[in-house]
Amino acid sequence: MELYFNRPMPHGGRLVERVLKDKKAAKKIVQACEKAGAVYDIKPTLHYKRGTPVRNVYREIMSVCYGFFSPVEGSMTSAELESVLSKRRLLSGWIFPYPILFDISKEDYQKLGVDAGDRLLLRLKGKPFAILDIEEVYEIDPAELADRTFGTPETNPEVVKEKFDDKHPGWVIYRSHQPIILAGKFTIINEPIFKPPFDRFWIPPRKCREIFDERGWRTVIAHQTRNVPHVGHEMLMKAAAFTGDVEPCHGILVNAIIGVKRRGDYPDEAILEAHDMVNKAGYIKPNRHLVSFTLWDMRYGNPLESLLHGIIRQNMGCTHHMFGRDHAAVGEYYDTFATQILWLKGIPSYGFDKPPTEVEGGLQIRPQNMREFWYCPKCKEMAYSENCGHDKEKQKLSGSLIRGLVAEGVQPPAIIMRPEVFKTIVKWWKKFDYPFVNEKYVQYKEETLEVDVPDLD
Amino acid sequence: MEYILEVFLDDYRLAKLKGTPVEANIEAVFGGELKVVRVKVGEEVKNDILKAFETARIDSRACITDTPVAFKRALFEEIANQKSLGEEVVKAVLANIDKIKELAVKEAEYLPAPEIETE
Structure with a gap:
């Protein structure tokens, strides 16, 4: 039996790098x-x-x-x-x-x-x-x-x-x-x-693997996000990271998807800086937590999107990937646990009669399927749904609940959103005159993009 | 099935409900850090709300969420006015739906940020 998990190879055997520097x-x-x-x-x-x-x-x-x-x-x-x-x-x-x-x-x-x-x-x-x-x-x-x-x-x-x-x-x-x-x-x-703040979080796969080496991270769990983190997300990251090999994962890689989003999501700038605030404010030590992003206009394809996420984060060098309910989902198109079904037993109609880690040409990154966290007034903590037996007393967090508070200008209690995270939302709210993605922000993003292109001279 | 509209209460709103029959229904959630009242509605009113507001949806708690701020403000005012958490307060708000929709269009462009230090 092998005690230690090794960093997976890039998907396909080698990292594609098609950037001419000359x-x-x-x-x-x-x-x-x-x-x-x-x-x-x-x-x-x-x-x-x-x-x-x-x-x-x-x-x-x-x-x-x-x-x-x-x-x-x-x-x-x-x-x-x-x-x-x-x-x-x-x-x-x-x-x-x-x-x-x-x-x-x-x-x-x-x-x-x-x-x-x-x-x-x-x-x-x-x-x-x-x-x-x-x-x-x-x-x-x-x-x-x-x-x-x-x-x-x-x-x-x-x-x-x-x-x-x-x-x-x-x-x-x-x-x-x-x-x-x-x-x-x-x-x-x-x-x-890349323009600020994107420049601070641009970590392509080769660089990411180098950072893992520098930090001595043998095991790293990836956290997919398109949202600012509430405490439920933070608990998900902390608890999922307890997996690993002989010890909890050495690192948590937050990888945000940056691109056109739907109305009501948070601006990309706020998402990145709010996740970074989780480590800056010490809720997860900075030496265990790294924020990065991938450019991609999200397809919200739940199990299909989870495959892409597995590929991206394996390429970045992660050993594990956490998946929650309604992963990268919108609406009621998919089963709530479609992603977890894919990674546990496969979805034959999509070409997976076994999990994507067990098929030929498949992935090496290990799934960590998680349920959810809620606040339990009896446990007096943010409790894991599969542990907490106080079903009647539970108080579920939802992104929409927090969005509702934010829209009304009510600061969410620290027990569901860290004050530093809320301040980051407000910082970008002041810039864009709006806390969420709206038509104006979509147009602004398309005109400015995340990058400038230099002259070749 | 019953659906829930949550109305969160800050100090101003708590003061307006003080001494009314609604006060007894104020719930403290998330370790007592947040005060809320809940209005329960049936299928028909739920459908009216979803029809009125494109952004509105039902979350995993059977709560109707993502309604415009203007709707939530009007709902609170109606609760305070009628001193009730019955479905009739929602029906009263929906009776003025055109005005709320007008406000909602403006609020899709601009929402005032809270005055807190961000640096």
């Missing part, structure tokens, strides 16, 4: 593409009905090229897309839950006049950013893509309860894709510079 070489590439007229300015994906931003593909290019999505190296070919949709496997056999696609309109495709074998320069904020080496050009039906990505109650009866529709932000993202797909590998040729 500026001279980058300039040559830019000149060649400009000469050929193969230049495309990245546009946001707009809601297919409302026209509001729902995604920016630059986030996917960043996550691919810095290795968060290893072994994915670019926009998927038609064969790879079919493999992902039907089996949740790449053509190489490694599991992957979602289509990653570089989509453009028919009009833009006609204007560009590019084809397989061509190299396309992608500009962001008007500056050279990345290239796409085109291997295939094909057409999709976005409605079909959206349905097949998430499944239906008929095709995935184990966990899908309702048909996905335009109230589901992830379904809307795929439904809003443009019909022409340019497939091929991405390479960043001009590294964007």
Whole structure:
């Protein structure tokens, strides 16, 4: 029996790193593409009905090229897309839950006049950013893509309860894709510079593994978040971290998903700084707690999203991943415990007759399925639902309860939200004139993004 | 099934309920740090609220949440006015739904931040 858990290898065996650091070489590439007229300015994906931003593909290019999505190296070919949709496997056999696609309109495709074998320069904020080496050009039906990505109650009866529709932000993202797909590998040729506060939390997988080494973290548990932490989240992190090997996990990696979110979520800036405040204020020691993020416009795909989370955090070097109820979920589309079902026994209709850690091409990160914490006035503590026997007395925390307090300007009691965390929310509330994501914030984020792109000179 | 609307009480609201029959129904939650009154409503009123406000939803506690602040303020005023936690206070609020919706549109753009030190 092995006593110690070793850090898992990157998913697929090696970290993808597709970032060209040589500026001279980058300039040559830019000149060649400009000469050929193969230049495309990245546009946001707009809601297919409302026209509001729902995604920016630059986030996917960043996550691919810095290795968060290893072994994915670019926009998927038609064969790879079919493999992902039907089996949740790449053509190489490694599991992957979602289509990653570089989509453009028919009009833009006609204007560009590019084809397989061509190299396309992608500009962001008007500056050279990345290239796409085109291997295939094909057409999709976005409605079909959206349905097949998430499944239906008929095709995935184990966990899908309702048909996905335009109230589901992830379904809307795929439904809003443009019909022409340019497939091929991405390479960043001009590294964007993160703006504050994002710059402090940008830790790509290779760097993350180095930090784990420096800190002597053999075991690390990942915490997925798209929210500011209340005390229930903090207890979840602390308790889940008691797993490990011969001792509790050495570290907790908070990895926030940064990108377009739904109305009512908290601004990205507040999410990152509020999590950081948990360690700054000493609720979890800073030497055991690290806050980071991944760029991704959340698809809210519950079990599918949990697979992506497992891939990202395995690539970052985590040994464990905590999963709670309604993981990365919105609405009633999925069974409350769909993610936990996937990681405990698999979901055959999604291509998993066994848990994702036991299938060929699967993951090595270990799931830690958790139920919930509530406040128990009898125990006089934040109690774990599976321990506390005071079912009648329990006082459940919910994000919406806290949102309600925040919206009314009532400071939540310290027992459910740390005062330092609330102050962080208010700091960003003052900046944006609003505590939550609203239309104005979505527009602001799309205009400014998380990065600036430097001149290549 | 019964659904719950929670109304949280700060010092101002507690003072307005002092001496009324509602005072006996004030509950202290989360270690006594938060005071709340609860209005229970049936299926029909619940549906009216969900229909009126796109953001409203039912959470895991069967509470109707994510309603506009304007709705919550009006609900409290109606509770204080009628000195009751019966379903009729919600019906009275819903009778003025157009005015609340107007306020809700404005509040989707701007909510005043509390005056606390953040640095």
